[in-house]
Amino acid sequence: MSAHSVNEPSGRQKWIAGTLVIAYALITMIPLVWIVATGFKSPADAISYPPKVVFEPTLEGYVNLFTTRTRQTEDYLAANPPQTWYEEIVRQYDMVIVGPSRYGERFLNSIIIGFGSTFLSIFLGVLAAYAFSRFRIPLKDDLLFFILSTRMMPPIAVAIPIFLMYRQLGLSDTHLGMILLYTAVNISLAVWLLKGFIDEIPREYEEAALIDGYTRFQAFYKVVLPQATTGIVATAIFCLIFSWNEYAFAVLLTSGTAQTAPPFIPTIIGVGGQDWPAVAAGATLFLLPVMIFTVALRKHLLRGITFGAVRK
Amino acid sequence: MAEIVIKNLRKEFGDFTAVQSSSFTIADGEFFMLLGPSGCGKTTTLRMIAGLELPTSGEIYIGGEEVGQKPASQRDIAFVFQMFALYPHMNVRRNITYPLVSQGMPRAQINEKLKEVARILGIEAILDRPVGGLSGGDRQRVALGRAIVRDPKAFMMDEPLGALDAEFRERMAEELRALHDRMGATTVYVTHDQLEAMQMGDKIVVMNHGVVEQFGTPQEIYDKPATMFVADFIGSPSMNFLRFDGMVTEGASTVTLDGSDFAVPVQREAASGDLVLGVRPEHVVLSDGAAYRGAVRAAEYLGTTQIVTLETANGEVKARTGAAQPVRPGETVGLDFLPQTLTLFDEKTGRALASDLNAGAFGHG
Numbered sequence: 001m002s003a004h005s006v007n008e009p010s011g012r013q014k015w016i017a018g019t020l021v022i023a024y025a026l027i028t029m030i031p032l033v034w035i036v037a038t039g040f041k042s043p044a045d046a047i048s049y050p051p052k053v054v055f056e057p058t059l060e061g062y063v064n065l066f067t068t069r070t071r072q073t074e075d076y077l078a079a080n081p082p083q084t085w086y087e088e089i090v091r092q093y094d095m096v097i098v099g100p101s102r103y104g105e106r107f108l109n110s111i112i113i114g115f116g117s118t119f120l121s122i123f124l125g126v127l128a129a130y131a132f133s134r135f136r137i138p139l140k141d142d143l144l145f146f147i148l149s150t151r152m153m154p155p156i157a158v159a160i161p162i163f164l165m166y167r168q169l170g171l172s173d174t175h176l177g178m179i180l181l182y183t184a185v186n187i188s189l190a191v192w193l194l195k196g197f198i199d200e201i202p203r204e205y206e207e208a209a210l211i212d213g214y215t216r217f218q219a220f221y222k223v224v225l226p227q228a229t230t231g232i233v234a235t236a237i238f239c240l241i242f243s244w245n246e247y248a249f250a251v252l253l254t255s256g257t258a259q260t261a262p263p264f265i266p267t268i269i270g271v272g273g274q275d276w277p278a279v280a281a282g283a284t285l286f287l288l289p290v291m292i293f294t295v296a297l298r299k300h301l302l303r304g305i306t307f308g309a310v311r312k
Numbered sequence: 313m314a315e316i317v318i319k320n321l322r323k324e325f326g327d328f329t330a331v332q333s334s335s336f337t338i339a340d341g342e343f344f345m346l347l348g349p350s351g352c353g354k355t356t357t358l359r360m361i362a363g364l365e366l367p368t369s370g371e372i373y374i375g376g377e378e379v380g381q382k383p384a385s386q387r388d389i390a391f392v393f394q395m396f397a398l399y400p401h402m403n404v405r406r407n408i409t410y411p412l413v414s415q416g417m418p419r420a421q422i423n424e425k426l427k428e429v430a431r432i433l434g435i436e437a438i439l440d441r442p443v444g445g446l447s448g449g450d451r452q453r454v455a456l457g458r459a460i461v462r463d464p465k466a467f468m469m470d471e472p473l474g475a476l477d478a479e480f481r482e483r484m485a486e487e488l489r490a491l492h493d494r495m496g497a498t499t500v501y502v503t504h505d506q507l508e509a510m511q512m513g514d515k516i517v518v519m520n521h522g523v524v525e526q527f528g529t530p531q532e533i534y535d536k537p538a539t540m541f542v543a544d545f546i547g548s549p550s551m552n553f554l555r556f557d558g559m560v561t562e563g564a565s566t567v568t569l570d571g572s573d574f575a576v577p578v579q580r581e582a583a584s585g586d587l588v589l590g591v592r593p594e595h596v597v598l599s600d601g602a603a604y605r606g607a608v609r610a611a612e613y614l615g616t617t618q619i620v621t622l623e624t625a626n627g628e629v630k631a632r633t634g635a636a637q638p639v640r641p642g643e644t645v646g647l648d649f650l651p652q653t654l655t656l657f658d659e660k661t662g663r664a665l666a667s668d669l670n671a672g673a674f675g676h677g
Contacts, residue, residue: 204397207364210384211391212411212458226401 032287038280046276060089061277065103065268065285069095103282106264111289112175113260114244117182121239122232124183125190126198130220132191133198134206144195147188155185156248163252175258178250182243189242190235197231198224233300237293244290261286314375314465314498315340316361321370323356323522330356332522333370338466338515341496343489345513349545350504353522355470358502362468363387375465385414390459392469396451398443398458405439408457415462429457432491448476452484456491466498473508485512506546510534518542528673535653536670540662543590543655549619552591553657554626559584560656560665567656570625572604575651577669586659589626593619595650596631598639602646611639622647 009017038046040057063086071094080096082088090097131137132144162181163172171177201224209219225232251263265282269275294301316338323331331353338344346354359365361372363384372380379387390411398407408429412422430436433453438446443454452472459467472488473481489512492499503509509516510530518525518533518541526538537543543551556569562582566573567589574589598620606622606629613635620631620639629647639645656665664670 202395202397204393204395205399207384208391208393208397208399208458209410210364211362211389212462213385213414215383215385218414223399 035280035287036284039277039284041277041280043275043277046280047274058089058277059086061275061279061281063089064275064278065281066101067097068099068101069093070098072096101268102264103261103268106259106261107285109175109254109258110244110260110262110286113178113182113258114240114289116175116179117186117243118236118240120179120183121186121190122194122236125187125194125235126225126228126232128187128191129194129198130224132195134203144192147191150184151188159249159252162249166253173254173256173258178254178258178260181249181253182246186239186242190239193235193238194228194231197228197235201227230300233297237297237301240293241290315373316344316375316466316498316500317371317373318357318361319371319373321357321360321372322368323353323360323365324368330522331360331367334517334519334522334524336517336524336527338498338500341498343492343499343512343514344501345509345516346500346502346519347506347509347513347516347545348504348519348525352519354502354504354517354519356522357519358468358470358500361466361500362389362391364391388462388465390462390464390467392455392459392467392472394471394474396455396472396475398451398454400443403440403442404435404446404454404457407443407454408439408461411458411462425461429461432460432494433457449480449484452476456488460491460495460497464497466500469499469501471503472501473503481508488512507548510546518545520545532673536664536673537590537655538664538670538673540588540590540657540659540664543657543664547592549593549630549632551655552593552596552627552629554589554591554624554629555659556587556589556626557585558587560587570604572602574604574649574654576654576656577652577667579656579665579667580671581666583656583658583665587665588657588659589649590655590657590664591629591649592653593630593632595653596629596633597648597650598631598633598637598645599648600646602648604647605644606647607644608639608641610641 037055039061040059041052041055042058042060045052045055067086067090069090074094077091077094077096082091087097128147132140137143166172166177166181169177171180205223205227206216206219209223210216214222245262246260247262250260254260254263261282265279265286268278268282318334318336318338321331321334322329334353334357346357348354356365360367360380361374363379363382363386367380370380371378374387374389384391399410402410405426409422409426412425417425426439427436430439433456435450435453435457438450438454443451446454452475455472469488473484476484485508501509501512510533513530515528516530516533517527520541526533526542528536533542534546537546537551540553544553554569556567558568560567560579560581560583562579564579565575565577567576567587568574569589576589604624606624609621609623609628611621612619616635617632618635618637618639620633622629622631622645624647631647633639653669655670656667657663658665
């Protein structure tokens with residue numbers, strides 16, 4: 001018999017924990033795997049029943065996602081043989097590519113609006129959080145509560161007033177309008193989270209910088225910000241995930257110029273019948289930026305979430 | 313280096329008055345202690361001198377210049393924090409040179425300064441280490457390095473030894489004092505540890521509830537306490553207070569407790585009513601012949617001395633006597649007090665009555 005340790009999990013406990021984690025990971029990953037797989041299926045495979053787990057991968061979904069196509073006469077098709085691999089894929093259905101689809105534009109909109117509002121939320125949030133954390137502000141607690149209270153109802157509850165307001169102000173279907181809207185929703189979260197992180201940074205660091213001859217702003221910029229990186233990154237990820245995935249306001253307030261990817265992806269379905277592979281391809285690509293952003297900064301995220309739980 | 317003059321300094325936080333009208337002068341090159349229990353306003357006073365808090369009213373002169381409302385960055389003061397406050401995202405070298413970078417000093421000169429400071433503090437070997445992994449003593453040295461590297465007008469230290477363990481504290485205290493003597497820098501040092509204050513300070517200000525209780529050299533503070541608070545706060549065990557109802561006249565040289573007369577320094581102030589005779593434990597003499605009696609409650613053996621706790625008609629008395637003197641709990645012994653250092657207090661005001669002993673010692677700056 002090996003000696004028991006109180007803190008160290010036994011081999012069996014580790015095994016059970018490992019199994020549970022894997023099971024949970026599998027369950028949460030099935031929809032993701034399904035979407036990624038469907039993106040590489042042919043339309044027939046995508047809707048076959050029983051569903052095909054093993055299939056011949058094709059880039060058809062991705063080609064359809066990025067192009068607009070039209071049916072052509074046999075004479076035309078015979079006279080114009082396909083020049084590229086993607087034209088060949090389309091040619092199977094007697095179609096030709098007439099131009100790019102709107103997906104690229106919508107994707108770019110998502111990037112501009114998502115990252116723009118995240119940046120703005122963090123920028124304003126850090127300044128506000130620092131002020132709340134460090135200065136004597138009259139009615140500080142009430143102000144903080146007021147900021148939080150904007151999150152006490154679902155944002156969509158104010159959809160109609162915002163819709164009317166935006167129409168009056170000319171902000172409907174503009175990048176600026178969407179950035180402002182998402183910033184407004186995110187900023188309460190940002191202020192509260194960041195205030196927590198900044199509270200954890202001892203004031204002495206700034207005071208040391210003040211004594212060392214730096215101004216209040218330099219102390220903030222050179223000493224507080226580097227310490228708050230973890231918190232800022234964690235907050236930025238939360239803000240980005242919200243604005244990146246937001247659907248309801250995007251449907252309501254955007255239709256063209258500033259439409260983001262979430263309301264656009266479902267419309268792909270109608271382009272050439274029920275084109276599930278193209279929809280899945282669109283969804284797959286849409287996942288990537290946030291995934292890359294999160295994975296790249298995951299070290300900070302994990303530390304950020306547990307920040308303050310343990311005194312260093 | 314500079315003289316620091318504090319005039320009627322006051323600080324209020326909302327309804328709370330942290331410091332009430334303090335005045336004192338810190339001479340050029342002095343090692344000056346701000347001593348008091350926590351919440352007494354000593355740290356607030358220090359922070360006002362440094363410019364981390366702005367006074368509600370009053371004046372602060374550093375080197376003759378009124379700086380009361382100036383920001384910290386313009387006062388040319390160095391500050392050593394209790395938790396050191398080394399910039400965690402920089403290594404030792406950058407921490408120490410950071411104040412020089414803010415002055416825009418040229419690289420070569422910065423490096424020269426750094427070398428000199430590192431040599432003084434003996435930290436040449438750790439210059440490129442991150443500050444995170446340093447021992448308490450090394451952190452303390454780096455914090456000192458950051459302070460001395462700029463040749464500031466004065467040093468402010470907020471319980472800089474508080475975060476070190478006891479054994480190390482003593483060594484650091486010696487190092488600090490030696491460093492001070494070598495540089496001759498005006499130093500203002502906050503502590504709640506009376507031993508530290510006595511050991512290191514040239515002058516001590518004792519504060520309580522935002523009020524300066526006494527201002528003087530360690531000897532003055534110890535031998536000639538201005539108030540009962542100071543008498544009680546300084547010394548371990550603290551001064552004995554023998555409470556009695558009586559009167560003293562101007563010129564009196566004895567007081568009567570429980571029928572026994574005790575010689576005291578010649579009084580310069582008359583008082584009557586609730587009075588207190590203050591006696592340091594080491595000035596209590598146990599002698600069989602004395603008429604004033606006390607019952608021995610306990611004896612703590614301390615090696616060369618022992619602390620004997622006695623119950624008298626005027627309350628508990630602790631005596632510090634030689635360890636060789638045989639004392640048994642339960643027995644009754646006679647007590648006598650060495651007259652030169654006795655202080656009488658007025659119980660109601662807590663103030664010491666003026667006598668030949670303490671005349672002129674109660675300067676408030």
